[in-house]
Every structure is written in C-alpha cells, then in structure tokens.
Amino acid sequence: MRMVMFAALAASVVCVGACSSGKRASDSGASGRLGAVDQSFRRPAGDDATNIFDPLDLPPANELRLGSGAPGPDYWQQQCDYIIDCALDAETKRLDAQMRVTYHNNSPHALDYMWIQLEQNLFRQDSTGTLSRGRGVMRELAKGFDGGYDIGSLRHAGSELEYSVYDTLARVELPAPIEPGETFVFELDYAFDMPPHLRRMGSEEVDQGTIFEYAQWFPHVCNYDDVNGWNALPYLGSGEFYTNFGDYQVNITVPRDHIVAATGTLTNPSDVLTGEQRDRLASALDSGETLVILEPERVGEPATRPDGDGPLTWRFEADSVRTFAWASSEAFIWDACGADVTDLDGTTRRVLCQSLYPKEAESWYWNDDGRGSSQVIKHSIEFYSDWLYPYPYPIMSNINGPEGGMEYPMIVFCGSRTSDRGMMGVTDHEVGHNWYPMLVNSDERRYMWQDEGFNSFINFYSKAAWYETDPDIDNAIRRTLQVMNSDRRQRIDVPPDRHWSRWIGTLNYRKTALALYLLREEVLGPDRFDAAFKTYTERWAFKHPQPGDFFRAMEDAAGADLAWFWRSWLLSDRVLDQGVRVVSADEDGVVVDLTNTGGMVMPVHLRVTFDDDTTKDVRLPVEVWATTDLWRTRIATDGKKPVQVQIDPEGVYPDVNIDDNTAPVK
Ligand SMILES: [Zn+2]
Incomplete structure (x- = not known):
C-alpha cells in the first residue's frame, strides 16, 4: 500500500522527464538567428569569476575519498565507546555521572593530545555562545541560570590527566601519544545542573510531574578526521554536532x-x-x-x-x-x-x-x-x-x-x-534525521545543509504520502525568495553559526530542500536522482561524508555534470531570474527570447497556449546558458494560433521576477 502510494506520487509530480537531456526546441530552417543571441549580454557578477559550468574546485580525490564520491580503500574513522553511570536528583535537577571512555585510534597518525567537547558549557553566563549569539541562548540565561560542567576527575590508568578548558572544549594532555591502532581508556566524573529549557534539552513542569530531556549531556571526544585533524570547533548553539560512532552502555538511575x-x-x-x-x-x-x-x-x-x-x-x-x-x-x-x-x-x-x-x-x-x-x-x-x-x-x-x-x-x-499537523510534521522531521545525520554522519557544525536540508527534502515526500497529496513546496519557494530578494542574502555553505538567525532555517532547511526537490523533479528525474541519492546514502552509511563526497557521489551515480547546479544553489548566493519575450510569430511557429539575468542557471520549461486553450510544453536543457544569458528559440505551433508563451508554468522555481515570465503573442 505504502509503496504503491509512493510510486503513484512520484509519477504524478510535475516533471518526470530527464530535462537536461531534453530535446532542444530550436527548429532547423527557422528564420533569423537562433540560439545564443548576444554573447556580450550582461552576465551578472557571480560568486567568483568562473563560468558557472566550470568544474568545482574540490579537494583532490585520494585513496581515502575517491573521485567517485565513495570512501576509498584507505578510508578510516575513529571510534569512541562509552560506559556511563548517571543518577538524576529530581528535586535539585542535578545529574551526577561517571564515565569510562575507550577511544580507538584507527587513524594512521599518532595523537599527541586529545580534544573533548563540553557542550553543557554553552549554558554558562560567560560562554562564547551566550556572549556572541544573543537571544537564542541568552533568552533563558537572562533569568539567571548559570550552568556548565563540574568536572571532578579525569583519569587514565589511575593517574589524573592534565587538561585545559577553553569554553566548550577541553584539551587533554596525554601521558604518551596514542599510536595508530591503539586504544586509550580514560575515566571522567562530572555533574551539572539541568538547565531550564535551553537548546535541545531541559526540564519542564507539567500537570502530573516534571519531564527531563537529556541531550548533549556528557563530555565526548571530538572527531579526529582526515580532512581537519581534530574537529575542535566550539559549540556556539546553532551548529549541532559532528561526532564519532561508538558503542554505548548507559545506566540511568532515576526516582522509582x-x-x-x-x-x-x-x-x-x-x-x-x-x-x-x-x-x-x-x-x-x-x-x-x-x-x-x-x-x-x-x-x-x-x-x-x-x-x-x-x-x-x-x-x-x-x-x-x-x-x-x-x-x-x-x-x-x-x-x-x-x-x-x-x-x-x-x-x-x-x-x-x-x-x-x-x-x-x-x-x-x-x-x-x-x-x-x-x-x-x-x-x-x-x-x-x-x-x-x-x-x-x-x-x-x-x-x-x-x-x-x-x-x-x-x-x-x-x-x-x-x-x-504540528505533531506529524515535527515527528516526521526528527525521525527523518535518523538517516541524515545519525546514519550518514556529516559535519553538522560546518555544513548544516547536509543534514537539515536533506532531511527537509525527504520530508516533502513522507508528508505527502501520509496526507495522500502532492509534495508541498510552496513554503520552501516563498522562504527561498525572501532570502534571494534580500540585499543581505548569504550563501548556504558557511557554518550555521555564521548565518544570520533569520536565514538559518531558510538556507539550511528550505532552500537546500527545494534545491534537491528541483534536482529530482526538474533536472534528473526521480529514477535517476533516487539511484544516485541511495548510492550516496549507502556508501556513507555509518561514515563521515564531506560536501565534496556528496557532489561526487551524485554526479558519479547519476552520470551527470552538476557543477552548475551546486554552484547555483549551494556554493553561491546567486538568484534565479528567467524571462521570456516574443520576437515574432508566423505560421511556422513562435520565436521567443529567453533571458537569464540572476546568475543562477536552471533548465527552461516553456508552455505555449493556443487560441483553442490547448497547450504545448517545451523543455530546454540548462546547457543553453553555457555561453549566454539570452537564448532565442522557435517553437513549432503545428498550425495553431498561439496566444501566450509562459516559462515555469507550474511555478516550481523561486524566480525573483515573475513579471517577465509570461508574454502575449500579438
Ligand atoms: Zn532538523
């Protein structure tokens, strides 16, 4: 039942075809010069001086991360296992815990020191996040709560380890380097007071008691990887986390x-x-x-x-x-x-x-x-x-x-x-995160779009299946247009703690989700997209993909050069502005000029309406924009009288100026 519903849904969406391989509509023998009309047509300044179709400037592929976007034969990642005993005092809302951590150095490098993340320290009155991020954290701390970890002891083999705390991070001095293949065991005792509801956790009084939610509640070893070494980034509040996989035994003592x-x-x-x-x-x-x-x-x-x-x-x-x-x-x-x-x-x-x-x-x-x-x-x-x-x-x-x-x-x-609807939407979204990033463990602190955007994208379809309707992308289009129409728009691919709070949700959730939706429905088609997206997911399940791994895996598995797409949507703040003008119409067809003035490029969906109310759809591949921003094409009218030409007739693009999307044929 469910799969039938999904298949039907996929087939009912607007554009099932693979548009970038679609048939060019320019007829041979048409009068006038067709195609790239004016090579000197204004090209808006983009993110840089490169042509949007040029190859991406990705880190060189190697035997850890292959050019195909797959993890390579030399790929490694660290593992960190935890045994935690904790006890909740429900009266004082204080948690006392002891933990034993087994760190497996699977890297080929000796580690001279170790970084530990102390996320509870965000809730100190003087934390960097509190002082720099304003309301999101301060709102609750303004009531006087001053949290953070009290670390009682940090030991290895019975001896205390030296460590220094820097805000939400601690650098631990190791008695000897952890050699490749070695494990390092340490014990740590800590306690903290449960904040009122703060970011991602907290306690709440309800009619029949108190609800405690514990998250980001234990010191954990930062991720050491092949790209950044120690990922010792502070926890400022928006960037969630980038962690090691590990095995856990957690014993939680609470009131009976x-x-x-x-x-x-x-x-x-x-x-x-x-x-x-x-x-x-x-x-x-x-x-x-x-x-x-x-x-x-x-x-x-x-x-x-x-x-x-x-x-x-x-x-x-x-x-x-x-x-x-x-x-x-x-x-x-x-x-x-x-x-x-x-x-x-x-x-x-x-x-x-x-x-x-x-x-x-x-x-x-x-x-x-x-x-x-x-x-x-x-x-x-x-x-x-x-x-x-x-x-x-x-x-x-x-x-x-x-x-x-x-x-x-x-x-x-x-x-x-x-x-x-609220319960369904939030539950479906949070459960969806168990694919991105709980399974495909990307770096949330740097690339929020790689989990929030992917998850919001899959939510379109899950929600549609639940409500037995089409995916609802209207809000994503509206919010994407808000950022595209702003003088203060930002790129998606910067760490979320550097996004304006007004744009965090728009860029990382909605614009990214809309991008993937359009890649699936307007560029690749569902079958080709799904095969590639599943390839990415399977290759990186229980691993740590970087953005470049995603781009490469999608292109490799879809058999497509999508540099223009990633640049349009994720790697620049370009906007989309397609337009259409009618040049002439005669018995052979209608000749139109298509303009692309926002810097972003997408395939073109044209619809001609005839005087008998029938329509004809024509799709042009994105490649028409490879050398020009003004493309002339002729659409055969098959003996009918055209009355109007329209681009993006289904309204699925966030086009910043729709005044030039429809042109009458006189
Ligand atoms: Zn989310």
Whole structure:
C-alpha cells in the first residue's frame, strides 16, 4: 500500500522527464538567428569569476575519498565507546555521572593530545555562545541560570590527566601519544545542573510531574578526521554536532516513579517494568495498531512501577550510534506499535515505535482512525527505510517535553502538543534525521545543509504520502525568495553559526530542500536522482561524508555534470531570474527570447497556449546558458494560433521576477 502510494506520487509530480537531456526546441530552417543571441549580454557578477559550468574546485580525490564520491580503500574513522553511570536528583535537577571512555585510534597518525567537547558549557553566563549569539541562548540565561560542567576527575590508568578548558572544549594532555591502532581508556566524573529549557534539552513542569530531556549531556571526544585533524570547533548553539560512532552502555538511575526512554535497547526490563508492561511491549512490537503500555488514567499509580523502594536503574545499550540521549518523567503516558523494515539482504524485522508524553499532548494519543504519534513514527520509519536505507536500529522513541524538536539516534524530542499537523510534521522531521545525520554522519557544525536540508527534502515526500497529496513546496519557494530578494542574502555553505538567525532555517532547511526537490523533479528525474541519492546514502552509511563526497557521489551515480547546479544553489548566493519575450510569430511557429539575468542557471520549461486553450510544453536543457544569458528559440505551433508563451508554468522555481515570465503573442 505504502509503496504503491509512493510510486503513484512520484509519477504524478510535475516533471518526470530527464530535462537536461531534453530535446532542444530550436527548429532547423527557422528564420533569423537562433540560439545564443548576444554573447556580450550582461552576465551578472557571480560568486567568483568562473563560468558557472566550470568544474568545482574540490579537494583532490585520494585513496581515502575517491573521485567517485565513495570512501576509498584507505578510508578510516575513529571510534569512541562509552560506559556511563548517571543518577538524576529530581528535586535539585542535578545529574551526577561517571564515565569510562575507550577511544580507538584507527587513524594512521599518532595523537599527541586529545580534544573533548563540553557542550553543557554553552549554558554558562560567560560562554562564547551566550556572549556572541544573543537571544537564542541568552533568552533563558537572562533569568539567571548559570550552568556548565563540574568536572571532578579525569583519569587514565589511575593517574589524573592534565587538561585545559577553553569554553566548550577541553584539551587533554596525554601521558604518551596514542599510536595508530591503539586504544586509550580514560575515566571522567562530572555533574551539572539541568538547565531550564535551553537548546535541545531541559526540564519542564507539567500537570502530573516534571519531564527531563537529556541531550548533549556528557563530555565526548571530538572527531579526529582526515580532512581537519581534530574537529575542535566550539559549540556556539546553532551548529549541532559532528561526532564519532561508538558503542554505548548507559545506566540511568532515576526516582522509582519515573519512566525512562533512551537511545538503545533496554537490557534490564524485568528490573524496571511491570510484567504487564513487558507483555504489552512484546504485543506492541508485533502490532501494526498502536497499543497502550501505560494508560493516561493510571499515570502516577504505584502499581505501574515494580514493587520496592528507592530509585531504579535503567540500563541501555546501543551499538554504532553517534551520540546518546534520554528522557525521564513520572508524567508519561506510553504507547507503542511495530514497524516493518527490510534489510539490504532482504530479511525483515520489526522496529518498536513508542511514544511517551504527558496528558497535555492531545495530538499524540492513539485513536481509532489510526493516527497519533506512534503511527507517525511507524510511517516515517517504513517510508524512509523503503526509499533510502533500512532503519538500522531496533527502536525509535518519540518524547513530548520542553524541546520543540530535536533528533538523536533512536530517540527524538518533539514539543508540539495540540496540533495534529504540528505533531506529524515535527515527528516526521526528527525521525527523518535518523538517516541524515545519525546514519550518514556529516559535519553538522560546518555544513548544516547536509543534514537539515536533506532531511527537509525527504520530508516533502513522507508528508505527502501520509496526507495522500502532492509534495508541498510552496513554503520552501516563498522562504527561498525572501532570502534571494534580500540585499543581505548569504550563501548556504558557511557554518550555521555564521548565518544570520533569520536565514538559518531558510538556507539550511528550505532552500537546500527545494534545491534537491528541483534536482529530482526538474533536472534528473526521480529514477535517476533516487539511484544516485541511495548510492550516496549507502556508501556513507555509518561514515563521515564531506560536501565534496556528496557532489561526487551524485554526479558519479547519476552520470551527470552538476557543477552548475551546486554552484547555483549551494556554493553561491546567486538568484534565479528567467524571462521570456516574443520576437515574432508566423505560421511556422513562435520565436521567443529567453533571458537569464540572476546568475543562477536552471533548465527552461516553456508552455505555449493556443487560441483553442490547448497547450504545448517545451523543455530546454540548462546547457543553453553555457555561453549566454539570452537564448532565442522557435517553437513549432503545428498550425495553431498561439496566444501566450509562459516559462515555469507550474511555478516550481523561486524566480525573483515573475513579471517577465509570461508574454502575449500579438
Ligand atoms: Zn532538523
């Protein structure tokens, strides 16, 4: 049902054909000079002096990162495994933790020192992010909260390690270099006070208790890679993170009346769940319908918790994840269902889709028409698994609490409470992030577009399938036009902490998503695009692609030179302005001049309307703009009388001036 729906949807979109190989519409034997009319036609200043069709200036390919956009035979990446014991004091909202970290140096280099990321330090009153980023962080800190890590001890083999803290980073002096192939184990004790709702985490009082959401909550080793060495970039607030994959064992001690959800599999259910809850979870995994695990009317009942006194420790394990997050509350209602995932080898398995939310989250409840949060999780897991890559983990949890929307491996935080569309949109988006960047682990701190934009793009189709409609790109076009029409527009490919706050969402989410949508629908066509996008995803699953790897993988797998496209959309702040003028019309056809004055180039979609209300569509490849910004072409009219010529008749381009998109034929 789902795949049928998706196939039908793909076939119903506006432009299925591969437009850049489309037939040039210039007829032979036409009068006048056709084609590139005026080579000296004004070419707007672009991002640089190069022709937009020139090859990109990418880092040279090597045996780590191949020219095909695949990881090469010498590719390596670091691994970092964590064992964390932590205890939450729900009264003081303080978390105490001890962790043991095993760092695997898979690089061919000896490491003389180590950088550790201390993201909680963003929430200090004097952090660089607080002082430089203004409202986004300051708004909550203005109320007086002063957070950050208290580090008690940092040890290796029983000896204290020297370290220096610089804002959200710490440089650790190693007793001896970590040689290639060696592992280095260290232990670290730390604590911090839970902020009020700050970026990506926090606590919230609801009617039946307090909801705690813990994210970016443990010091972690920065990513050392072949491109930048140590990726020791400060956490300023917008750039999320770029982390090592690793295996986690996390033991979380909370008050007995709390329910906990986390990245990973719960390994001691008999200690922390009732027999009834364990049975219900087993049934839910096998069920397509949402089943209740903890009913609204039983929230707070002692019988919903195992017998005994004192706190309980919930134990979780997760393999090959890029970080770990968790949530805990005594106010959670809990329901779940199972999703079907088919692995690359053809075997099928079930994924538990569970939702934990307070009674205030009205749109999350399961209901008879098959909606509610857990059904959205199931939809998203199955849709993206079928389309892109099988969801690799056994569980996905959706938590309703203070955070409006944030993604972590196997767990997402979504704040929307009363709007069905809001709950669906945020849940689908955050679950989608489990492909980009939880699976395809790109550098979020430098290239936000490579996860937010890709995810927003796949969300177009997932949402359309859920609502049984066409992808809705109108908002993306509108927002892209806002930035294109601004004198203060910015490029996408700079770190998000250098984007104006007004443009962060527009550039990284909407403009990038619109770019990929148009690449799929207007340039390559769905089949050719999907094969390439899946190739990129499969090649870089559980690895760290750079932007150049993405460009190369797409071009290699699609068999296309797309330098002009990446420059148009991602690597410059060029704008799109196509126009059409009628030069002449006679019994043979209509001759039009096409203009391209914004610097960005795209294929041209022309529609001629005749006096009998029929139309004829003609597509010109982007290559018409290779040497000119003014292209003349003749469209055969087949004996009919043309009355109007229009470009971009479906309105899918963010054209900054649509006044010249339609021309009457006199
Ligand atoms: Zn996102």
